[in-house]
Amino acid sequence: MTARFSGKTALVTGAGSGLGRAIALAFAAEGANVVVAGRRAAPLDETVALARQTGGVGTAVAVTADVSRSEDVRALVRESVERFGSLDVAVNNAGVFRGGGPVAELSENDWRTLLDINVTGVLLSMQAEIDAMRSQENGGVIVNISSNLGAHRRIPGAAGYIASKAAVSALTRAAALDHIQDGVRINAVSPGAAATTMSLRPGESDAERAVRMKDESPLGRISTTGEVAAAVLYLASADAASVVGSELVIDGGASA
Numbered sequence: 001m002t003a004r005f006s007g008k009t010a011l012v013t014g015a016g017s018g019l020g021r022a023i024a025l026a027f028a029a030e031g032a033n034v035v036v037a038g039r040r041a042a043p044l045d046e047t048v049a050l051a052r053q054t055g056g057v058g059t060a061v062a063v064t065a066d067v068s069r070s071e072d073v074r075a076l077v078r079e080s081v082e083r084f085g086s087l088d089v090a091v092n093n094a095g096v097f098r099g100g101g102p103v104a105e106l107s108e109n110d111w112r113t114l115l116d117i118n119v120t121g122v123l124l125s126m127q128a129e130i131d132a133m134r135s136q137e138n139g140g141v142i143v144n145i146s147s148n149l150g151a152h153r154r155i156p157g158a159a160g161y162i163a164s165k166a167a168v169s170a171l172t173r174a175a176a177l178d179h180i181q182d183g184v185r186i187n188a189v190s191p192g193a194a195a196t197t198m199s200l201r202p203g204e205s206d207a208e209r210a211v212r213m214k215d216e217s218p219l220g221r222i223s224t225t226g227e228v229a230a231a232v233l234y235l236a237s238a239d240a241a242s243v244v245g246s247e248l249v250i251d252g253g254a255s256a
Contacts, residue, residue: 004237006031006058009084011077013067013125014094016043018196019145021050022225023091023232029054030233035080037065038094067094067121070128077128086136089236090129092122093145097198099160106160118164119171126175130184139183141236144172146247148192153255165190169247176245185244187235192251194223219252 010027014020015036021043028034028051036047044062051060063079065072080087095118099110122144133140149158150165169188176186193199193213199222200209213222231248234240249255 003031008088009033010089011035012091013037020093021047022229026229033058033084034060068116070124073124073128087132090142092125103159114160114164119167133184134182142186144188146188146190148251148255173245188247189231190249191228192254217252
């Protein structure tokens with residue numbers, strides 16, 4: 001166990017389950033003070049309880065926030081800084097999947113939801129985070145969670161999600177160039193199918209997914225949440241000090 005983030009503050013959105021929870025727990029295990037954010041309090045409280053069991057020297061707190069609302073993300077960042085004195089790392093993980101099916105059948109409501117949370121949510125979060133980080137002597141690091149679907153890979157029936165995540169990839173690179181001189185280093189991690197409920201097809205079990213992935217993934221298996229979290233922590237660490245505007249694709253070779 002290392003403590004690369006001892007004394008640092010890490011904010012993780014969408015941390016009530018799945019990848020967000022795994023990322024928050026990984027930061028806690030390496031000593032960070034972790035702020036876990038999401039729209040529902042109960043799952044966040046579960047993440048906090050798990051984080052406090054990791055053995056790291058940091059602590060964890062939960063803050064409810066809707067990333068599609070600018071006032072929520074501003075309050076979230078402000079509370080993070082007031083609680084721990086700085087915001088050193090922010091992981092913008094909150095996202096949704098809506099509207100599976102052909103473009104012609106994608107509802108306007110699903111389209112707007114995808115844009116509001118997956119794209120506008122990342123924009124609003126970065127704006128609040130950058131404002132806090134560029135006022136700090138040591139700046140800060142932002143890691144956006146995009147997807148291998150979008151800039152790297154396309155499949156039928158997911159156009160809305162693909163478009164939203166392609167936008168996250170492009171927004172990450174643009175923001176990285178805009179703000180590296182402010183001392184804010186911005187990159188992205190783009191997972192493929194990972195061991196979360198989002199990668200399960202309707203009615204599919206974990207075991208059935210494992211069989212399917214033997215054929216669908218060049219690696220022959222799904223990525224673990226820990227593998228994705230490790231990529232995030234690398235980008236957030238001093239080991240990646242010269243990595244700016246990059247995107248790590250973690251998908252077992254699916255988009256190679």
